[in-house]
Amino acid sequence: MQIAKARGAYVIATASPGKTDFVRALGADEVIDYTKDDFTGKVGNVDLVLDPIGGDHADQSLAVLRGGGVLVSLLNVHDATRAKASARGIHVERMSVLPDRDGLVELARLVDAGKLSPHVAKTFPLDQAGAAHAFLTTRPIGKVVLTV
Known part of the structure; x- marks a missing residue:
């Protein structure tokens, strides 16, 4: 979230009631309490969703993405979800991070600038x-x- 904010993104996050203040402090512009609200009824037409949960959650995430948007999942995405995404022009990526010098230098720069804590x-x-x-x-x- 902090990296997205440092890059100029408007960030909408979901969190449990005990973590909403923390998520706001990290820079979320909007926070949805997922125990009270279905995020698919609260937001829409977003450019990118980062899905750390997988399963049916990835399918739900498609509902809030604009055509041509991107779904980034930390877990495998089912073929059926990929097919639905493709039909709407949504790109699906499985996130994997490999540390490299350039990436680590950029993270250090964000820490030094007070944008990543x-x-x-x-x-x-x-x-x-x-x-x-x-x-x-x-x-x-x-x-x-x-x-x-």
């Missing part, structure tokens, strides 16, 4: 990886970091 919920020593994994089940706000 990673939020760390908790740090664990590497030998406590099990505890870190258990902590993730509490659905913390922010990243969990293992230190070496």
Whole structure:
């Protein structure tokens, strides 16, 4: 979200009630509480959806995309969803990030400019990886970091 904002995007996000303030603080222009509202009834004609959930959620995301928009999923997208997207001229991408020098330099530039601020919920020593994994089940706000 912070990267999208740094690039000038208008960002609409979904979040649970306990995370809406955090998401706003990250820069969301609009936040939809997905436990109360169906995002497909709240927004439409968007250029890009980043879908971290997959499954039926990717299908729902098509409903808010404009023709020619882009659906970026962190997970595999079903062939049926891809076919629906193609029929509307929507491009579907599976997101994968490979760190390279240029990308890392740009991220560092955004951090230095105050436009990207990673939020760390908790740090664990590497030998406590099990505890870190258990902590993730509490659905913390922010990243969990293992230190070496």
